[in-house]
Amino acid sequence: GINAEYGGLHLRVTDSSIDQHDRERRARTWYSLYSLEVFISEITGRPKSIFLSDVTVSISALRQTRPDVDGKPMRSKSMPSSTESRKIWLEFLNTDRDIPQGMTGGSMPWKSFALVGQSSPPSHFPQRLYLCHLSDKIASRLYSGTIDESWSDVQRKIGDLQTELRDWEDSLPEDLTIQSKGPADSDPRVKIELNMYYHSLQMIVHRPCLCEVVIENESDRSQEFNRSCARACVHAAMSMLAIMPDNPSSHEAYQLLPWWAVLHYVAQAAAVLLLELSLDSQHFEKEVSEVVKYLRKAMAYLWCMTEGSPSAYRAWRIFRRVLTEVSRHYDDLNIADIPEEAPVPERWTEEDEAVLRDTFS
Numbered sequence: 609g610i611n612a613e614y615g616g617l618h619l620r621v622t623d624s625s626i627d628q629h630d631r632e633r634r635a636r637t638w639y640s641l642y643s644l645e646v647f648i649s650e651i652t653g654r655p656k657s658i659f660l661s662d663v664t665v666s667i668s669a670l671r672q673t674r675p676d677v678d679g680k681p682m683r684s685k686s687m688p689s690s691t692e693s694r695k696i697w698l699e700f701l702n703t704d705r706d707i708p709q710g711m712t713g714g715s716m717p718w719k720s721f722a723l724v725g726q727s728s729p730p731s732h733f734p735q736r737l738y739l740c741h742l743s744d745k746i747a748s749r750l751y752s753g754t755i756d757e758s759w760s761d762v763q764r765k766i767g768d769l770q771t772e773l774r775d776w777e778d779s780l781p782e783d784l785t786i787q788s789k790g791p792a793d794s795d796p797r798v799k800i801e802l803n804m805y806y807h808s809l810q811m812i813v814h815r816p817c818l819c820e821v822v823i824e825n826e827s828d829r830s831q832e833f834n835r836s837c838a839r840a841c842v843h844a845a846m847s848m849l850a851i852m853p854d855n856p857s858s859h860e861a862y863q864l865l866p867w868w869a870v871l872h873y874v875a876q877a878a879a880v881l882l883l884e885l886s887l888d889s890q891h892f893e894k895e896v897s898e899v900v901k902y903l904r905k906a907m908a909y910l911w912c913m914t915e916g917s918p919s920a921y922r923a924w925r926i927f928r929r930v931l932t933e934v935s936r937h938y939d940d941l942n943i944a945d946i947p948e949e950a951p952v953p954e955r956w957t958e959e960d961e962a963v964l965r966d967t968f969s
Contacts, residue, residue, distance in 0.1 A: 646740045728798040731781045769813045810844035838891045845877035846902045858912045878906035885934045915951035
């Protein structure tokens, strides 16, 4: 992001010698980097190095396309076509992976993944960027840690951000909703990632209420707001996992999204569900089985990724340890079908094991 700023990609182009296509390409490059920067900040919990107050290039530039002689969007000659890109992607997925496909269920039928590598709707990138901006706003308003505010101030901000998320969902183009069939040549991962990101932000917005809120003489209205937001946080975790197919294998899971995106989203949802269980399921007293059902699915995704990913293996070990501890507080929490061991990745070192054990001690 900093190098891109040195190159001036974040600034509006005023040089008349730069044509519209190059302006759009600069804007797309900049906002792709910005999107990645925001996502990395969400994963690591660290502040971003990009500030929107310094950015003058408009998102509207991304909506402007210049057709070529065939009426198709212009692209750089050095970039592969969507057909070439799909061929490269499928060759990678099929390399040394002669494994039968077994994933079923989920909001997105697995047969849709025959279209992996195809084009994405032009409305996708601007919609994705709107959520990035909203993530930026959530971080600065709720998690900056620089302002001493009352709980009622925090509730007000959560309410405002709730409204913005709801407005985004209500205005989402039909071809980007999970329920829509979308264009025949559209890559299904576009809808999956966009909707998973939406639920991810819902969890982040409502997370401050998923805890023991103890306020002397707190009003009934305030308590109900806290409970409603805590439930919304857990529902977002379950809704995210509901999008994903069941019975995952690593081969198939990696076709959903990049491995690090799958790991982040699944771990985020698992953390929220485990937190609710650790709070004695006070917001889901009559729905514990539903919480466990989706937690089981999250653990299945983590388990299938452990053999090829030290990060997934570390996450699975931590969550499995926490789940074991939490289950002791319940008389009938059935987790017998969740394995107690996972495949150890080749790159897992003795130092990694020592660090993890220190974490548990």
